[in-house]
Amino acid sequence: MTLISPACRDALQYWLEGQSALSGASQNTITAYRGDVGEFLAFMTLHHGSPQGLGALERISISDMRAWMAQSRNGGVGARSLARKLSAVKSFYRWLAEREGFEATAVLSTRSPKFTKKLPRPLAEDAARAMIDTVELQSSDSWVATRDVAVVTLLYGCGLRISEALGLTGADAPLPATLRIIGKGGKERVVPVLDAARDAVNTYLQLCPHPQEPAAPLFRGVRGGPLNPRIIQGVMARARMQLGLPATATPHAMRHSFATHLLAAGGDLRSIQELLGHASLSTTQAYTAVDTARLMEVYNRTHPKA
Known part of the structure; x- marks a missing residue:
């Protein structure tokens, strides 16, 4: 930041504070904006x-x-990352131009580099069920095994992000019929809790050796502290190797699987958008592309003229 003039540094800080306070941007987003x-x-x-x-x-x-x-491109920045950086710069300039009263046409009219959007990589329904079953086999300690199953079941059964699942506290137990989840940007949503998820959490609570206090994390590490998301990532990594699943079979893939399987069962995009907590419907629409791609794969594989 030493290469930036004091006036620009102050302007950047004011803008970032506004993004945090008024737009509800997460700390990770603020950090990315500051860097970009x-x-x-x-x-x-x-x-x-x-x-x-x-x-x-x-x-x-x-x-x-x-x-x-x-x-940026010569420095190895990919098209997707450069598009993100440009978006941050445009957002800053839009604010700065309005505050200082100048035209920012040169910046705002700059075209974003084209890139192929990555589609979500969900698991097939049988693979998602097999993942939950195999996660249970990764620990010889029964309470740890039931804990891991409970977390992964919440990811798949409720479409939670791993941070949202691990953000639950003792006050949320026993799980109600619906959960109020605070997601990205402080956006709140109501998520129905399936019986399978409630049962998995109840089983974990019955075996967990650590006291469940209202203000304490619902999911505990072995020593009683908050459960680190890397633990669940590692458990799923071992399970996917045993099942022969690709490296994309991560905790977040369980959330993708929730959305994709719900869409395939007839769920409408608006409802799925609300359940996932997406701010924009265009984000949710990526799942329609996944569903179409899968249908075409089946068509090409089974059609008599294929």
Whole structure:
């Protein structure tokens, strides 16, 4: 940040504070924004040979933007990552232009690099069930095994992110018919709890040797502290190797599987969007592409003229 002028550094900080307070951006998002916009401002300092004050930022041209994007690509930044960086820079400039009263056309009109969007990689229904069964076999300690099963069942049965599952506390037990989940950006959603998920958590609670206190984490590590998500990631990694599943069979894939299987069973996109806590329907629409791709695969494999 030493390459950035004090005025630009202050402006960046004000913008980040606004993103956190007004837009509800997560700390991870704020950190990414700080890095992406900070790198952009530092590049402009080096590109022009002197720290860029707010006045200089108003005069950034299309050629300046092209130079920044070219330098990023030459530095090994992929198209997807560069698109993310450009999005952060545009968001900052949109705010700065409104605050300072200038036109930011050169920045805002810069085209994002094209890239192929990655489709979610869900597990097939039988593979998802086999994953839960195999996770249970990864520990000889029965309470640890039931804990891991309970977590993975929540990911698949309720479509939770692993951070959301591990964010549950003793106050949430025994699990009610619905859970109020605070997701990304502080967005709240109500998620129905399947009997299988409730039963899995109850079994874990009956065997867990650590006292369940309302303010304490629901899922505990072996020593009684909060369960580290890496533990579940490691358990699933061992299980997928035993099942011959790809490296994409991760905790987050169980959430993808929840959405994809719900869509295949006739669920509508709006309802799935609400259950997943997606801010935009376009994010949820990725699952329609997954479903279509799977149908075409079956069609090509089974059609008599294939």
